[in-house]
Amino acid sequence: MTDLQTAPPVSPRQSMSLTGATLPRLAPVLAAVIAAGVGALAAVIGGVGWVAAAFVAWLVLVVGLPLWSSAVEGGRKARDRVATLLVWSAFGLAMIPLVSLVWTVLSKGIGILSGQFLTYSMRGVLGEGGGIYHAIMGTLVITALATVISVPIGVLTAVYLVEYGKSSTLARVITFLVDVMTGIPSIVAGLFAYALFALFFGPGVRMGLGGAVALSVLMVPIVVRATEEMLKLVPDELREAAYALGVPKWRTITKVVLPTAVSGIVTGVTLAVARVAGETAPLLIIAGLTTSTNLDPFSDRMATLPVFIFYSITEPGLYVDEMTDYAWGAALVLVAIVMLLNVVARVVGGLFAPKTGR
Amino acid sequence: MSVTQPPVVDREESTGRFGDLVFAGISRGSAILIMLALAGVAVFLLQQGLPALGHHGDSTYGKDSIWGFVWPLLFGTLLASVIAMLVAAPLAIGVALIISHYAPRPIAKVMGWLIDLLAAIPSVVYGLWGIQFLALNMVPVYQWLEDHAGWIPFFEGPVPNSGRTMFTAGLVLAVMALPIITAICREVFAQTPKMHQEAALALGATRWEMIRLAVFPYARSGMVSAVLLGLGRALGETMAVAMVLAPTLLVSFNLITAEKGSSTIAANIALNFGNASGSKIETLIFSGLVLFVITFAVNFLGRAIAARGRKG
Amino acid sequence: MAKSIDVSDLDIYYGDFLAVEGVTMTIKARSVTAFIGPSGCGKSTFLRSLNRMHEAIPGARVEGKVMVDGQSLYEPSIDPVAVRRQIGMVFQRPNPFPTMSIYENVLAGKRLNAKRMSRSDADDLVERSLRGANLWTEVKDRLSRPGMSLSGGQQQRLCIARAIAVEPQVLLMDEPCSALDPISTAAIEDLIHELKADYTIVIVTHNMQQAARVSDDTGFFNLKAAGEPGHLVEFNPTTKMFTNPDDESTEAYISGRFG
Secondary structure, eight states, X not given: OOOTTTSOTTOOOSOOXXXXXXXXXXXXXXXXXXXXXXXXXXXXXXXXXXXXXXHHHHHHHHHHHHHHHHHHHOHHHHHHHHHHHXXXXXXXXHHHHHHHHHHHHHHHHHTXXXXXXXXXXXXXXXXXXOOOHHHHHHHHHXXXXXXXXXXXXXXXXXXXXXXXXXXXXXXXXXXXXXXXXXXXXXXXXXXXXXXXXXXXXXXXXXXXXHHHHHHHHHHHHHHHHHHHHHHHHSOHHHHHHHHHTTOOHHHHIIIIIHHHHHHHHHHXXXXXXXXXXXXXXHHHHHTOOOSSOOOOTTSSOOOOHHHHHHHHHHOOTTOHHHHHHHHHHHHHHHHHHHHHHHHHHHHHXXXXXXXXXX | OOOSHHHHHHHHHHHHHHHHHHHHHHHHHHHHHHHHHHHHHHHHHHHHHGGGGGOOBGGGTTBSSHHHXXXXXXXXXXXXXXXXXXXXXXXXXXXXHIIIIISOHHHHHHHHHHHHHHHTSOHHHHHHHIIIIIHHHHHHHHHHHHHHHTTSGGGOOOOOTTOOSHHHHHHHHHHHHHHHHHHHHHHHHHHSOHHXXXXXXXXXXXXXXXXXXIIHHHHHHHHHHHHHHHHHHHHHXXXXXXXXXXXXXXXXXXXXXXXXXXXXXXXXXXXXXXXXXXXXXXHXXXXXXXXXXXXXXXXXXHHHHHHHHHHO | OOOOEEEEEEEEEETTEEEEEEEEEEEOTTSXXXXXXXXXXXXXXXXXXXXXXXXXXXXXXXXXXXXXXXXXXXXXXXXXXXXXXXXXXXXXXXXOOTTSBHHHHHHHHHHHHOSSOOHHHHHHHHHHHHHHTTOHHHHXXXXXXXXXXXXXXXXXXXXXXXXHHTOOSEEEEESTTTTSOHXXXXXXXXXXXXXXXXXXXXXXXXXXXXXXXXXXXXXXXXESSTTSOEEEEEEEEHHHHHHSOSSHHHHHHHTTSOO
């Protein structure tokens, strides 16, 4: 480095080296191999477990490579390598639970899947021989009801916020409240639905409709947000073009604005459905659990996949192993439904996204 | 009749106005409905929860007052969430950096997609994985901590064979919050203006120096709000914790024990609501109200910071 | 000594797309070299390849040779970070770091290398660099204000101060005045004249008068045809270029017949 004290004012440095000592390109690989070797050695000779061995190997790599780099390339490069190693380590560490989660659900859930598992209920079943038909149907009915309640309210509210309210006080208040609603803990939504229904039907009420109302509280803000974003993307020129043709505002909205934004809205709604389909807490409180199929959301308890999973684990009764298997099978089915909805949402969004082509 | 034309025009115009009126009315109506619904949530929770302020004894599960009941749960909620954030925030920032700056473009795209999918996995599945897989596999680690670091209050033990401890609950919450924090951080990192990154590179910055010079300062408020929104999610999360932790009413820093550890508000409601009746329900609803207020405050802070970051 | 740059037969690719083809030229030390040409002819791309900045765009690569001070820029042993320290760059739009003060902006590059700089050394360097960029008198009373609080022309001079604070040999300027008003442009052009004494300067410009005013040598880039890669048509001393160019298309461009 040039010494600042002796450097002449604003004068470029005399020497010019562009090379700078650099580690060979394969240095990280080499270091990783050595580190893995040390780890293996620790496992074989030291007799430590494979987790500890992996940790040792990681430590050797994260300390060793930067030290090597620091000796050859200098401190800045060494710090860059430390950062790179740590960022990739964080990534690797984060992937472990996520991969393990997916793998565990798949491997433990796949075994019990069968026609019977999907078409039988748990009515009168102790131990083996039951199915989750009742829970699948419950989840579908309640989620569908919640969608029917939330989508009109959510979309119309977004229309109000973007097309009519603009920056009025009411619109600002609603925007704020929608923000508040996004943060409502799901169990609180369940408590609300319970408190509301207890008012009409007395304490201890359990019904599917209550679950749908609770889920709607969670779903409406997501739908509003997604629709709002999409409506804002519709260019004003399009609205003005319609007005210039003498089309009334409400027809402009229903015939021009909403159709332009529809793919984005469908995507948003599908993601919202996927999100609430897996909600457990509110259903635990208001929909409860039953062993038989109940397709009537207006009376009695209604089983759903998440609640079924929860009770199979927390209150398995005598048949712990069988109930655990049921829980994993139900978890796999639930994850499959949610993933399917997500993929559908993305495909819909992707197919119609480039609206600006012509 | 010579004036057949004007009435037609007139009719169309009035239809337009009428339709406009109706449609505007309906959309404003649903906006107001949301307002009423939220007011409803507040009113019902207050009406059902506030009577619990006077409760004690049996209706507060043996505690002297409602605060004696809520405080340990609140403490446990905060403890689990803080553990979750301490674990999840650095990892999420790392993953977001990989996706935005380190990994080759096509791989990064796929990874971003996978992270989004993971954010959609239902919490009950995380809970199931937490109790049946994570908890069991953490037992040796807890054992080691108890043996070697037992003098620290956090790791006093005794370690349960099930591994169902506060630390496990925190880890499950961390895994759940990870995709959410990652998704927001990734967006913010990707939005860092190219010209500032190039300015740093042109000064001879290494990749890490460029990230510190141009990316982090720009993304700071976004990162903070991402962590706060993740925290909001972790605070209100019910099922994962309810499945991992036993319902207790203790204030304890002991992270690796079952009986002497803390529990959380949401989990406690979920586990006790089925068997509760009368005044106990009021007590539980009141604790839900407390949770609502805290989650709201955290989310509000997160959004305020994000909004300020967008402006400044 | 500021350094000369020898380019021989350089091809620049983005993925499979050949953007610039077969450039050969010698950029003289302590002089101003200007690149002119119509939009999209690859002059900025070529400029960015001189300090390996184009690598910031994924998929970009280079074939051919760029020799600086007897060292080939694209040898595997060359460290791009070291290259960019020696060959500084000023961009089209002023880009001071938005979260930093004027003072910190000037020091940003230097801080990377000398973590522990005494306060007086740092003050000294800031003053020297800002004086070097003709900005000192305008900002000396508000060094702790954000860099973004300055006007566009001042921001651009701040970026030049930031670049020369690292003490490079060569300064690359990518249309440094295209976002500025005429008065700020004149200030930057004056500055380029002064900096010539210490630095090798390469400037890309859309403005032919500017090239004529500031540069000693000029290179004219053009596309052979739409969709074809850009190439260097003519490289000559500026006076010759603007009075008696070798190539017909250069004359056509300079006299405003296209572009």
